[in-house]
Amino acid sequence: MTECEICGAKIRGHPHYIQIGASKLRVCEACARYGTAVTEPERRKSSFSSISTMGARRRDMYQMDIAIEEPVMDDYGRKVKEAREKAGLRQEELARMINEKHSLLRKIENETITPTEEVRMKIERVLRPYL
Numbered sequence: 001m002t003e004c005e006i007c008g009a010k011i012r013g014h015p016h017y018i019q020i021g022a023s024k025l026r027v028c029e030a031c032a033r034y035g036t037a038v039t040e041p042e043r044r045k046s047s048f049s050s051i052s053t054m055g056a057r058r059r060d061m062y063q064m065d066i067a068i069e070e071p072v073m074d075d076y077g078r079k080v081k082e083a084r085e086k087a088g089l090r091q092e093e094l095a096r097m098i099n100e101k102h103s104l105l106r107k108i109e110n111e112t113i114t115p116t117e118e119v120r121m122k123i124e125r126v127l128r129p130y131l
């Protein structure tokens with residue numbers, strides 16, 4: 001029932017919760033290494049969409065909070081995809097070059113997850129001429 005949010009595998013036993021960029025993910029043991037371990041899922045970010053229902057003061061607090069988060073990677077996944085296609089690489093080829101799972105790269109390109117600094121640097125090292 002519980003599936004890993006990175007590779008999609010069924011999670012046996014207790015899931016691991018990790019943070020990758022601004023995303024909190026429930027993952028299997030094998031994928032736990034992709035992010036920073038967190039003890040439990042944090043609900044704060046997922047309530048983001050309900051900001052409009054809160055008072056103005058609360059909204060200000062949220063905006064301040066958001067402002068100190070790492071910068072939002074606008075269109076990062078799309079840029080990676082375009083650069084990869086310009087480079088003539090398939091997802092699995094690029095994934096192999098940066099030593100990451102195909103499924104991780106697919107989620108980055110779909111903007112399902114924000115890649116860690118380490119993964120971003122690896123991607124940019126390969127695709128820099130095309131970014």
Ligand SMILES: [Zn+2]
Binds near residue numbers: 004006027029
């Ligand atoms: Zn997994």
